Amino acid sequence: MNEMQIGDAWIYARLAASPELQTLCGGRIYRDLAPEDAIEPLVVYSAPPGQDVTFNGAARLQVNVDYTVKAITRGESFVVAYQVASAIDTALHGEIGEQDGRQVAAYRTSPVGYTTLEKDTRFNHAGGVYRLNIAGS
Numbered sequence: 001m002n003e004m005q006i007g008d009a010w011i012y013a014r015l016a017a018s019p020e021l022q023t024l025c026g027g028r029i030y031r032d033l034a035p036e037d038a039i040e041p042l043v044v045y046s047a048p049p050g051q052d053v054t055f056n057g058a059a060r061l062q063v064n065v066d067y068t069v070k071a072i073t074r075g076e077s078f079v080v081a082y083q084v085a086s087a088i089d090t091a092l093h094g095e096i097g098e099q100d101g102r103q104v105a106a107y108r109t110s111p112v113g114y115t116t117l118e119k120d121t122r123f124n125h126a127g128g129v130y131r132l133n134i135a136g137s
Contacts, residue, residue: 001100003050003063003065004050006104007050007063007067007104008031009133010097010106011031011045012031013099014095014117015091020087024044024080024084029042029044029045030042030043032044033100034072040102041072041073042072043135045069045129046067046068047067049062049107050134051064052065053124053136061135061136062136063136064134066131067129067130067132068128069087069129070085070127071083071125071127072124073075073126074121074122078124080127081126085126085128086122088127089127089128092106092108092128093108093109094106102134104133104135106122106130109126109128110125111126113125113126113127
């Protein structure tokens with residue numbers, strides 16, 4: 001399994017195991033995009049390509065991947081978006097675990113908060129960018 005698959009599986013497992021997120025969002029946790037008919041609040045996570053940390057240019061010691069993990073809500077208020085963002089942070093920040101035999105550690109590098117407008121509907125986005133350090137094989 002490659003490191004992006006490991007990161008995806010670890011993020012999803014941590015978020016899905018959170019009782020607070022289950023209360024707020026149910027199972028509405030998606031990679032990259034939520035379905036058009038998805039009900040808010042929901043969680044979306046995504047990541048650009050990671051960065052290899054190598055020794056002498058060959059032995060991969062670890063891979064660093066920055067995941068954006070955020071709540072999406074609809075309407076004027078950020079209250080629920082911030083509640084979900086807090087639950088995301090509790091589930092991920094400072095956590096260390098194992099996925100498919102590889103050590104994974106996570107910490108937040110920056111908060112995320114912004115609004116988008118789609119077809120006259122306001123969507124609130126709140127969460128963070130989380131650095132995953134995934135041990136090399």
